[in-house]
Amino acid sequence: MFDLNPFHLENASLLHFLMLQGAAILAYLIFRERFKQQLGRLNEKYQLLQAELDAREIIEPEVEEVFSSAPGRDDLKEIAGVNTKVEAILNGVGIHTFTQLANTPITTIRRVLAEHGPLIYTDDPVTWPKQAWLAAEGRWDELRGWQEQMRKGVYTDFQPTLLL
Secondary structure, eight states, X not given: OOOSOTTOOTTHHHHHHHHHHHHHHHHHHHHHHHHHHHHHHHHHHHHHHHHXXXXXXXXXXXXXXXXXXXXXXXXXXXXXXXXXXXXXXXXXTTXXXXXXXXXXXXXXXXXXXXXXXXXXXXXXXXXXXXXXXXXXXXXXXXHHHHHHHHHTTOOOOOOOOOXX
């Protein structure tokens, strides 16, 4: 085949080792520079995206602005996932009826729950406005059927049947 030491030099192994070391160092330096350039480009892109995100104004209404004053109170514990403590918190911020809960944005519900401490509720609050809408409409059979599906672990987004 071919001889690694064609001239039978005494230090050929050392020379080969040094050449490999030199090649490894050279490759390290080249790729380190490429990485720095790539990191710089990504940082610039991140800065642009961050500036664009900061420029966008996210308008979320205050909790008090969301709720209209409606007479009477409903038993919010009829909603799957709302327990006594959650109902007390919702009542404390002005949600007393199913209609008010149905008209409340999900982000507001999550924010209110987060601000009032860690709570354990059985279902995701994302379903609460839809359940409250069914309750406000008096469509208890549909509500109970949907809640039963959720308890079984079959979560399907509620599709209301139109009453003609």
